[in-house]
Amino acid sequence: MxxxxxxxxxxxxxxxxxxxxxxxxxxxxxxxxxxxxxxxxxxxxxxxxxGYDLFEQIYDRLTRLEEEEEQRILLQRLERIERDPESAKSWKSVRRNTEA
Structure with missing residues (x-):
């Protein structure tokens, strides 16, 4: 925790x-x-x-928290897709919408 x-x-x-x-x-x-x-x-x-030591501690903690948040979001998305497979979108359609 x-x-x-x-x-x-x-x-x-x-x-x-x-x-x-x-x-x-x-x-x-x-x-x-x-x-x-x-x-x-x-x-x-x-x-x-x-000091640099404190900076490294802060940077390491921030990096770890960002990774944990990304993992949490991905797990939520996977659970949502498992519950409702029809809600899944292909990478091509996601990419096409973000390039516009």
Whole structure:
């Protein structure tokens, strides 16, 4: 079972203005390896800087969830066709309708 992720939270130590971020980018990169850093523009979070390890974790999870969703959709379609074989469409007819 995959649990839903909650919306990220952050504290004031993780906020940095865009002008400070440009001046202290090396320091910001080091901090981002431990905790995401939130770059603000006019007081609003505009960009999030994260370490590569966290990026890989997020990317892997997203890829896995997309694959699971595609599999779920395909299984639903197969079940629908098994219940009602007449509802099946040939690939040629589907392709012809999407090329128009």
């Amino acid at each position: 995959i649990l839903a992720m909650s919306k990220p939270t952050f504290d004031v130590d993780q906020l940095v203005t865009s002008s400070d971020a440009s001046k202290k980018f090396g320091e910001l990169r080091r901090k981002a390896k431990e905790l995401p850093q939130y770059i603000t523009d006019n007081g609003t979070v505009d960009t999030v800087l994260i």
